[in-house]
Amino acid sequence: MNCLKLVVRPLHIGKWFFKGFAKCGVLQMNTNRFHVRKLLILYPLRRFAVLTSSLLSSQTKEHVTRGATQRLGENDLLTADAMDKADEETIKKLIYPVGFYKRKASNLKKIANICLLKYDGDIPSSIEELLLLPGVGPKIAHLVMIVGWNNVQGICVDTHVHRICNRLGWVSRPGSKQKTLTPEETRQALQRWLPKEEWVPINTLLVGFGRAICTPLRPHCGDCSVNRFCPSAFKETSSLSSKSKRFTSNKKP
Numbered sequence: 001m002n003c004l005k006l007v008v009r010p011l012h013i014g015k016w017f018f019k020g021f022a023k024c025g026v027l028q029m030n031t032n033r034f035h036v037r038k039l040l041i042l043y044p045l046r047r048f049a050v051l052t053s054s055l056l057s058s059q060t061k062e063h064v065t066r067g068a069t070q071r072l073g074e075n076d077l078l079t080a081d082a083m084d085k086a087d088e089e090t091i092k093k094l095i096y097p098v099g100f101y102k103r104k105a106s107n108l109k110k111i112a113n114i115c116l117l118k119y120d121g122d123i124p125s126s127i128e129e130l131l132l133l134p135g136v137g138p139k140i141a142h143l144v145m146i147v148g149w150n151n152v153q154g155i156c157v158d159t160h161v162h163r164i165c166n167r168l169g170w171v172s173r174p175g176s177k178q179k180t181l182t183p184e185e186t187r188q189a190l191q192r193w194l195p196k197e198e199w200v201p202i203n204t205l206l207v208g209f210g211r212a213i214c215t216p217l218r219p220h221c222g223d224c225s226v227n228r229f230c231p232s233a234f235k236e237t238s239s240l241s242s243k244s245k246r247f248t249s250n251k252k253p
Contacts, residue, residue: 047123047148048115049078051133052108054140054147059099068095080121083112107135127153138184146200155194156203157187160210165190167214167232 052072057065069078071094077083083091091105098104111133115123123144124130130141142154155161162183165171171180171189180186194202206214213220219236227233 046078047144048080048083048112048121049073050148051111051123051130051136051144052078052083054143055104055107055111055135056095056098058104058135058137058140064098068098071095080112080115080119080123083108084116104135107133110134111136123148125149125151138187142187152196152199155187155190155199157183157190158203158207159183159216160214161190161203161206162186163216164206164210164214167219167230169231 049069053065053069056068060068072078072091075090075094077086077091077094086109088105088109091108092101095101095105095108114133115121118124124133127138127141127145130136130144131138136144138154139156139158143156145151145153146156157165162180165186166179171186172178173180173185173189180189190202191199210216213224217236221227221230221234221236224230224233
């Protein structure tokens with residue numbers, strides 16, 4: 001059986017891959033999704049807090065997102081009403097240094113106003129409506145649906161998921177063997193074959209894996225427990241020593 005076909009079988013994604021990635025220490029890593037979910041515990045029924053933190057998390061490290069969200073909470077700004085009344089300069093200071101903090105502060109004010117006028121202080125309950133909010137793209141919209149509404153409508157695909165799926169050969173552009181060009185193309189391609197019950201865990205798996213092992217530059221292929229199934233293994237790795245680990249560190253689990 002072709003090794004790549006073995007990898008993409010749902011059984012192996014759900015069980016074998018969890019074991020392989022766990023060996024790399026990936027499952028112990030926190031992700032922004034866990035932090036966002038925690039907000040529902042700290043702020044019961046405050047889906048606006050979930051939306052706020054999700055927006056802040058874009059192109060921002062987890063500890064920075066967590067700190068910014070905490071500061072907003074300490075100033076009682078995690079509701080649509082409070083955010084709408086807050087001064088934009090105050091919001092900027094509280095969320096700094098998240099990525100694009102000035103733009104995000106402006107978007108948060110606009111979103112708060114929309115949520116007050118159209119949703120009575122709550123947030124949209126559909127992907128289509130979430131995507132109409134300023135600064136909200138597919139990844140954020142799907143994350144908010146999953147965490148805020150407990151409604152899985154799609155896979156959260158960020159740059160890690162996009163990169164790894166292409167390296168593993170899991171996705172391609174429709175009607176061709178070319179790599180997908182955007183996270184949204186990757187999401188659509190991945191959803192065509194991946195069982196829906198795997199749509200949430202696949203994000204957690206690959207985000208952690210992308211941070212620890214399958215990094216954007218010089219991936220640590222020698223430390224990867226699934227490198228023998230990866231068509232891209234060692235092609236972007238400059239370290240010769242890591243190549244020697246290819247067949248010595250990856251015995252069948």
